[in-house]
Amino acid sequence: MVRALGLVGVCIVLSGLLVNAYLAIVARNVSPAEYSDFGAFWSIALLVGFGAFLPVEQELARLGPRALRSAAVVAGCMAVVEGALAVFVSPAVVLLCFLSAAQFLVRGTLIGSGRLAWHGGLLVADTTLRVVFALLAGWLGATTSAQFEWTLVAAVAVAHLPVLAAIWWQQDGEVPVREFARAVSPLLVGSLCAQLLLNGIPVLVSAVATPAERAHAGVFLAAFLLARVPLFVAVPLQTALLPVLAGKRKRTVVTRLAAVLTVAAGFGVAVAFTIGPWLVRLVFGPLYVVSAADLALLAVGVVAHLGLIVTTQALVADALHSRVAWSWIAGVLTAAATFAVIPDLVLRAEIAFLTGSLAGLLVGLRLLTSPRQESELCSTTSSSP
Template sequence: MHDHASGTAHARRAVDVLTAPGRRGIAASLSWVGVAVALAGVLTFGYLAIVTRALPSVDYGWFGAYWSLTLVVAMGAFQPVEVELARLTHLRGTTRPLPPGSLTTLAGVMGGTLLVVLAGAPLLLPALGDEPGLYAALLAVCVVSAGQFLLRGLLLGRGAYGTHGSVLLLDALLRVLLAAAVAAWLPTSAATFGWTVPIAVAVAHLPLLVVLLRRSAPRPLPPAAAPTSRGAVARAVGALVVGSLCAQVLLNAAPVLVAGLATPAEQTDAARFIASFALVRLPLFVAVPLQSALIPSLAELDRRGDAPALRRVAGRLLGGGVLLAVTGGLLGLVVGPALVSLFFGSRYALPAPDMAVLATGTGLSIGLLVASQALVAAARHRDAALAWCTGLAAGAVVFAIVPDLVERASWAFTTGCAVAFAVAAVLLLRRATTAVPAPDPA
């Protein structure tokens, strides 16, 4: 009995630690998250390298399309739930009860995503090599992503950055271990590797989510917390989903389109593009999880209405995006083909100019991700959606008019990111100039 009571007390203290609401500065709060996300990005790259070397070129093209679709599903449909939960939980100061309408909204997102993937089977299956197992793995991602992003949003909202970073790192590590096991002991195919994604997500997130929801004691709302209506979460997430889906289509649709539109004579070029695109997007695997961790601190900054501070932060974010674009383009031009040859093999390397275009787009997309999250933190969900939708429209125009398969995908990605970044910059700077301090709750 004593051992059981002691174990229960330890478990409760662990949950109290992971739900402790940190209120530190942006740099201090994100220190471990930055390290964990960077390590997770390296592990993700290792995971893709294992898959690339284990599969034939054509099969890897199908897996690359699947990988991009999982990002569209998870980050496009479900990350808005994480973002809004992080913002509301931070402002409310409690994870229990959940903001009204949260679970209903999450269930609606999951059901809608499953319906879209099922309805799109005639278009998606050719890009997946007509592999039923790979398609079933994509459906599984639609299910486990609900728990994944619910947990992440609650952790970020309570300031449990350490636990959030550790979960991201565990997820990436499990993918690598599962991929290594498949390569060593199972028949290698795009489908068997595809199932490593939902399995890793489920093992890394769902047990901790159950513990958090069962053991975290409810607390009264802070006096300054504004009440949240049941429909407010759905409306905010709805606007975010529009922008987020446009974002993920812009960032991840190129491999799917290239794999689906490639003629038999272009299959080799398609595989080269997908592998090279995976390499230049490696920084995105770091930036996409890290951007959500900015929400609580940026929301607090916006709540205070400190216009000079907002201008400084906006200027740094936008200047960093431009710097990343220039640096990425130079690196892609100078060492891009050599890096692809080193990690994936020379058969996958694109010419240096194409690598430079893709790397420039990656730099712009990182700046765009951060700028759009700054808009979301200010509860300007529609402005964030407008930036992404405008960029996607510009990318679609470029994809339609450029004839070559690889060049049209490369320039569509980079042009779309550039246009969306410019729109987000204008909207963000306008907000920083017109910020007004929030009224005193007293």
Template sequence: MTARALGPERYAPLATFWSLLFVAGPGFFVPLEQEVGRALAARRARGDGGRPLVLRAAAVGGALAVCLIIATVPAAGPLARRLFAGDSLLVVALMAGLAVYALHFLSRGTLSGNGRFRLYGFLIGIEGVLRLVFCVALAVAGVKAPGMFGLSLVLGSLLAIALVLRGRRGLLIPGPPARWSELSSALGYLLAASVCVQLLLSVGPVAVQLLATATQRAAAGQFLTARVIAFMPIFLFQAVQAPLLPKLSGLLAAGRRDDFRRMVLRLLAGVVLLGACAVTATALAGPWASRLLFGSGYSVTSFDFGILSASCVTFMVAQVLTSVLIAFRCYARMATGWLIGAVVFVGVTAAGTQLFVRVELGLLGGSVGSALVMACLLGGVTRRHTTPTDAPTSEATSRPRTA
């Protein structure tokens, strides 16, 4: 809808804004959601109220959001010029989005930790509906300013929070004081890994916009629409991935090593097999699907679709290995894998010349690098591991948020 309403050139800065917000927002605040949900659930099981914990988490999330916004202020000019085609309203939307995302993911963690899963799903659903309604209204009104669409996306999230939480009782029950350790001693590793995960997942259009010449002003929008199609398997993978970590942790805790190994190998084989089919289908049908969904101005080549799809498959392999390492409580090894993948992405992209191909190969190289590093680190763990006494429940980096 938005891509057709704005056209390729005007859509490019909005695509860049959305990708950048998705790197920073979910990247920094998803671990907070998951740790709040885990800690609140543990308190509920003990019969303790969670208000002190939520307030402490709110302080962490608020401080992080303020730091990110402060860091954005001096970069506002360069951001507007280099990434947003001079639209300073998108910079305002970015800063507002950081604050709203902090509240959004804290709210999600509070809902899940209190067992309010119906409200959790309602929050996600109404957020999407409100964004769609606002974008349709702007398109019907003939608005052509990308910044207005950016603000509408942020406003949709804020209103969804207000509608879902208004008048809800029992979410902030008084309880014993919360210690910092309740939010997890591994939060730093989870945060670093989460940012790198979202970087490899969403940074492509930002890199394209930075590297594009004056004659390639529509490139970021074209790249984002191609990435949306090529990364469709990620959405399907979420259904498999959601119960994966609890299942793996349970097998380890029960000492069922053979079942654990068979489950991981079957899942990896399935991802590779289905991924090969997805790469072939996307390379063949991707250009046609792009023209059908977004219009003729957004089409890219079959070669581009093939590389993007391959990067999606290797990204899913890395996600499986992430769940395995978290099940073993090897947070540092997991974070190291994603950090090296991010470094590989930067290096490969910087070394290339052709705009789309250099970014696509960077994404592919980053995902392959992360998967290989985690596979190597996992080998050492499985040889010497002893069954953990306390299986983790955090899924901060094993469930990436897709734009």
């Protein structure tokens, strides 16, 4: 298990690098103002995918392939609802709603069946296709956000639909749809709040920016995406962490997490103040100029968010599903309040992300170390495979 998880980690790191290459290719083919629009689309795509369907992946990973048919019914219903709402956004987002359902069904099934190497390989294949399609679009003369949006849609479809077709006929449904939906429901609230905290802020920045601030918003989104590189690794890896965290003593998890986060925060701030601004220009181009202080705030926010992810996965591993939602709700409410009271376009986003992630982390740690309630004991018994 440890060796397979290590292989997945390598694949996820490679996938994260490819994602950043993809975003850099887009940035170098469009203006900063257009990149503001693409950054908003990218964040909405992550909200549509991870926000709605990560709980499906997590339960599939926990219950195994026998739950695939039931998971498909639940994911399909969620995709229909999302697609109806996405009609007001763009055709690419509508299609992504259904493709994301397929994507997370495949990922959950591969993890739940122990095929972690296949899972890691699929991540690399998906992100490689994104890079290839973006290069092709740039070569063909694409210069707008709308044109590059379809490169993401095409990559997800080509990478996942054939795999879903292959595994679909190998599984027999044994888990009732109602039972699967009941297990996913408490995770769904937390997952949506998690993606709102992580990806809602870029959408808000793009939405509230005046025409004169669009280019500035695009520069911020580029810096935010680069600062979030560790999250490109952690977010896909979080479901694979469940077997590792299961059975661990809570005090051990908290102690090790605090030590790792302290070191990571110091390292992130050091990178931000030394090579951070240069790195942003190197990746995205000379038009993307950002200060070291802005990057330092983002780096500390990312570290707090990493801690929040690990804490909530520890709650899931301990079958404390309802507590996951409260952690993320605390983070979203704190971020929303912060964003509302600070006037500066970029500073309000940076502080909101930092305070929201930190509030969610502290609430999550408190809930992780609190005694289990009687209702949670009953819930654990009824939802066990």
